[in-house]
């Protein structure tokens with residue numbers, strides 16, 4: 001570019017590996033959180049930078065990057081722009097934007113474009129790689145636009161075995177590879193001022209495809225990888241160890257750090273999940289939840305870019321409402337979190353046990369007697385601080401399989417674990433069920449987690465999921481307990497796999513309340529199931545199958561706990577009354593706060609707070625992101 005910039009703002013040190021935005025200034029790194037901003041957090045868009053921009057670009061172009069001004073009421077567009085619209089930025093404007101960002105703008109290309117001759121990226125070797133690695137979450141996490149649930153992309157640009165055509169579909173059109181606050185502020189202001197759809201993509205794990213959208217400008221937070229262990233952190237009434245994590249930190253990274261510094265963190269089981277992004281913003285359950293509650297509960301401070309482009313430190317003291325709403329109210333709703341400071345806990349030993357059995361040598365009734373006894377154990381197991389992740393599957397012909405994958409007995413020695421399990425193991429033996437799990441004790445969380453949770457496969461384009469949080473009340477009433485087991489048995493027998501977690505997630509004494517789904521607080525089981533179709537199933541048939549799954553199969557689960565809810569991040573995209581299911585009685589307050597912090601609806605995510613005010617007109621009629629996003633106007 002010819003412009004840029006006569007004024008030389010101090011730039012971040014050249015040794016830091018990040019692209020340096022040109023429209024930026026390095027500000028003081030002091031933060032009300034009491035911990036210095038990360039280097040990239042101190043690189044910000046300021047009024048001084050904006051006035052330089054006016055001189056360089058002219059008022060009109062520069063105003064595209066200015067902060068939101070709530071005192072001016074701008075007439076709102078009904079719909080967000082798509083490429084081809086008259087107001088869609090031309091190439092020159094995208095170039096200017098890229099220059100201001102310091103070259104961090106990426107024109108997105110679907111991974112599987114390598115498999116399609118219609119794309120310049122067509123390349124047989126690359127296609128082989130993409131096909132072979134499609135179910136590997138790390139491949140999608142390291143793409144600026146790819147998500148792990150292809151359903152939401154629309155049925156396009158899939159690996160070779162699933163499709164024969166390739167368009168961008170529901171993927172964002174551009175993504176900014178952000179490592180500084182200034183880049184996020186430029187993108188937020190540009191999208192808001194120009195009327196572009198904005199998405200925030202971290203890893204792309206969300207079960208409802210919340211980090212993608214057709215024609216969107218994406219903010220890709222994956223490379224915000226700073227992390228700092230704080231051995232003695234003090235804020236609010238907390239005093240103790242904590243960790244400050246950049247938005248792109250993934251579970252495996254915090255766990256590696258936890259081994260190095262000898263602490264335990266509340267993170268997810270899945271190693272590639274983004275700990276400081278959508279996971280924690282939506283609640284976040286963990287192998288440690290029965291002991292310490294949700295990941296959202298651990299948060300003490302956050303650095304955030306708001307919808308108006310302002311950067312702010314959010315703590316209970318600075319802004320109790322926003323602090324409450326961000327911790328559990330869902331990703332991509334109130335702002336873009338650039339880092340969080342979370343409590344961490346003393347190192348702990350864990351006994352991990354994995355194994356499986358089938359009904360092959362016994363009757364189905366004996367198998368279900370074993371299952372009844374298993375489920376009966378849930379209050380005792382959760383109250384002992386343990387967590388288990390298990391599958392129950394139909395093998396057809398009235399045969400079944402149980403898989404413990406794994407039992408994660410936090411703070412239990414081998415002997416304590418065997419004592420805990422003895423009554424159930426005795427019953428299995430009595431029933432003639434052979435169960436010989438591999439069980440081992442580790443003196444630290446990291447090593448136990450590493451063995452306990454092999455990387456899960458993602459990316460199946462021909463399926464959808466649904467889930468339910470089952471409350472303790474269902475264990476406290478014998479009639480209701482029987483109805484609960486019956487509902488699960490019916491689902492499994494009909495061929496829908498059960499993947500469930502036995503855990504609890506109570507808010508710990510002395511912790512600040514947050515907006516996480518109240519159904520988490522009474523939960524003893526988070527249960528997930530799914531439905532699949534063939535790659536040649538028609539859109540109309542898929543729609544019908546999805547509706548049957550949601551309104552018939554999963555209704556049986558809702559019927560036994562109608563006042564409970566479901567976990568927004570591992571949920572059914574068609575969940576009826578999602579406001580109640582995902583947010584419970586926090587919804588009205590969350591909605592009111594959305595109108596305060598994002599009155600113009602810059603942040604949209606399917607099933608997010610206030611998403612009922614919007615509609616996506618998808619190309620294939622399925623509930624995906626391959627279509628224009630518009631407001632519903634009366």
Ligand SMILES: Cc1cc2nc3c(=O)[nH]c(=O)nc-3n(C[C@H](O)[C@H](O)[C@H](O)COP(=O)(O)OP(=O)(O)OC[C@H]3O[C@@H](n4cnc5c(N)ncnc54)[C@H](O)[C@@H]3O)c2cc1C
Nearest residue numbers: 202203204205206268269270274277278279285331332337
């Ligand atoms: C294999 C697998 C294992 C999982 N294991 C667990 C588990 O153990 N426990 C658990 O609770 N969940 C688990 N999940 C669910 C997971 O928590 C959600 O998918 C969650 O949304 C992931 O957040 P993310 O930031 O990594 O992903 P993304 O899909 O990229 O983001 C999710 C949402 O958060 C928004 N977002 C992301 N980063 C930010 C940010 N910095 N600021 C604002 N908004 C942001 C996105 O816009 C999107 O709306 C698992 C999912 C999978 C597929």
Ligand SMILES: *[C@@H]1O[C@H](CO)[C@@H](O)[C@H](O)[C@H]1NC(C)=O
Nearest residue numbers: 017018019106144177179223
């Ligand atoms: C994103 O930015 C990081 C840090 O600057 C860089 O290492 C990485 O190569 C970039 N990725 C892409 C896809 O541009």
Ligand SMILES: *[C@@H]1O[C@H](CO)[C@@H](O)[C@H](O)[C@H]1NC(C)=O
Nearest residue numbers: 066067068069070071072073
């Ligand atoms: C907001 O816009 C008004 C009217 O154009 C202007 O007077 C005011 O200075 C602006 N405020 C900010 C913070 O930009």
Ligand SMILES: *[C@@H]1O[C@H](CO)[C@@H](O)[C@H](O)[C@H]1NC(C)=O
Nearest residue numbers: 128129130132133134135136
């Ligand atoms: C990824 O693809 C390569 C090349 O085909 C293959 O060697 C490798 O095993 C794949 N990795 C995974 C995790 O599937």
Ligand SMILES: *[C@@H]1O[C@H](CO)[C@@H](O)[C@H](O)[C@H]1NC(C)=O
Nearest residue numbers: 261262263345346347348349
């Ligand atoms: C790690 O922490 C545990 C629990 O606080 C403690 O018992 C142990 O001695 C620590 N180990 C090291 C190497 O510091």
Ligand SMILES: *[C@@H]1O[C@H](CO)[C@@H](O)[C@H](O)[C@H]1NC(C)=O
Nearest residue numbers: 357358359360361433434435
């Ligand atoms: C069934 O019993 C046979 C004979 O005792 C044994 O070899 C086999 O492992 C058992 N199968 C299962 C699934 O328990």
Ligand SMILES: *[C@@H]1O[C@H](CO)[C@@H](O)[C@H](O)[C@H]1NC(C)=O
Nearest residue numbers: 291345346347348385411412
């Ligand atoms: C582990 O259990 C013991 C009691 O057996 C308890 O005193 C201790 O606080 C527990 N530690 C953790 C980290 O939960």
Ligand SMILES: *[C@@H]1O[C@H](CO)[C@@H](O)[C@H](O)[C@H]1NC(C)=O
Nearest residue numbers: 372477478479480481482483
């Ligand atoms: C629950 O089911 C068990 C096993 O079928 C049965 O023995 C028990 O009587 C039932 N309890 C109630 C309250 O229905």
Ligand SMILES: *[C@@H]1O[C@H](CO)[C@@H](O)[C@H](O)[C@H]1NC(C)=O
Nearest residue numbers: 476477478479480481483560
């Ligand atoms: C137990 O559950 C059944 C079935 O939902 C319900 O009819 C009954 O009233 C409940 N009993 C108590 C004491 O709550």
Ligand SMILES: *[C@@H]1O[C@H](CO)[C@@H](O)[C@H](O)[C@H]1NC(C)=O
Nearest residue numbers: 161462533534535536537538
């Ligand atoms: C669809 O695919 C399945 C297997 O993938 C095959 O059995 C079936 O015949 C196909 N149906 C049609 C209509 O092509």
Ligand SMILES: *[C@@H]1O[C@H](CO)[C@@H](O)[C@H](O)[C@H]1NC(C)=O
Nearest residue numbers: 067068070306308310596597
């Ligand atoms: C941006 O929004 C926040 C929260 O509503 C507000 O406190 C702040 O003053 C706004 N910034 C500007 C420049 O208007």
